[in-house]
Amino acid sequence: MAILEIKKAGDPVLKKHCEPVERVNKKLKQLLDDMAETMYKSDGVGLAAPQVGVPLRMVVIDCQDETGLIELINPVITYREGEMEGSEGCLSVPGIYGDVMRAAKVKVEYLNRRGKVQHLTATGLLSRCIQHELDHLEGQLFIDIATSLRKED
Template sequence: MTLREIRVVGDPVLRTPCDPIREITPGIRSLVEDLVETVDEDGRAGLAANQIGVSLRAFSYNLDEIGLGCILNPEIVELSEEVQDGEEGCLSVPELWFPRTRAAFARCIGTDVEGHEVELAGEGIVARLIQHEVDHLDGHLYIDGLERSVRKRALREIREKL
C-alpha cells in the first residue's frame, strides 16, 4: 500500500471522465488499497481515483457515519429534491472552502473489490460526499456547481493560491 500524492486543480486528469472498471485485477486491488490508505488521514472524507492520477471509476471514503472503504463503478441512483447548503472543500482545491448546494439525500450503488454489490446512502455529509466523489469521476470539480458570484471569487482565490 502507498500513500499517494493528490492531484490539484489544473491537472487534466481531474477534468477527464473516468473509465469503468471492467475486471478486478491485482492492479485494481492495489488501487483500492492505495485509495483507502490515502483517504485514511485526518481531515479526509473522500478520494476519487483520478485525484491520485488514475482515470478509473472508484472512490474511497472515510466518514464516521459509513466507515472506511471503497466503491467501484459507483452510480447515483437517487437524489432528493430537498437540498442542503453548506461549505464544501476538496483535496484537489487545497485549503479553500466555498458554499455549495447539494441534494440533501443521495444513494449510489457499485461494487466492492470482491465484486459484491455495495450501496452508500445518507443525508448531510454522506449525501455531499457521494455527489462530490461521483462528480470527480465524471470529470467535474465542486467549484463547477457554485453560484456564479461565488464561482468568480473561488476562481480568483484559486489563481492567487496556486
C-alpha cells in the first residue's frame, strides 16, 4: 500500500466530471487500498479518487461508525429525504471549514470491488459524508456550496 498525494483546491482535476469505472481490475483495487490508507493517515472520514488525481467515480468512506470502511464504485444517490445543516471540512481544502445544507437521509446504489450492486441507507454523518464525496465526482467542492466558511488551525 502507499500514501498518495492529496490534490488541493485549485488543481484542475478537482473540477472534473469523473468517468464511470468499467471494470474493477487489479490496478483499481490497489488504488482503493491506497485511497483508504491515505484517508486514515490524514485523519479524514472520506476520500474521492479525483482528490488523488484520478478522475474516476470511486470513493472510500469511514465515518468511524458501525458501518466501517465502505468503497463506493459508480455510486448514485437514488433517494433523498429531509434537510440538515452542519459543518464540513475537506482534505483538499486544509484549514477551512463551513456549514453546508445536505439531505438528512440518502439511499445510494453502488458497486463493490467485486462488481456486485450494493444498496446503503445513510443518515447523520454518513449521509453527509456520502453527499460530500459524491460531489467530488461532479467536480464540486463544499466551499462552492457552503452557507458560511471559517478558518481553523
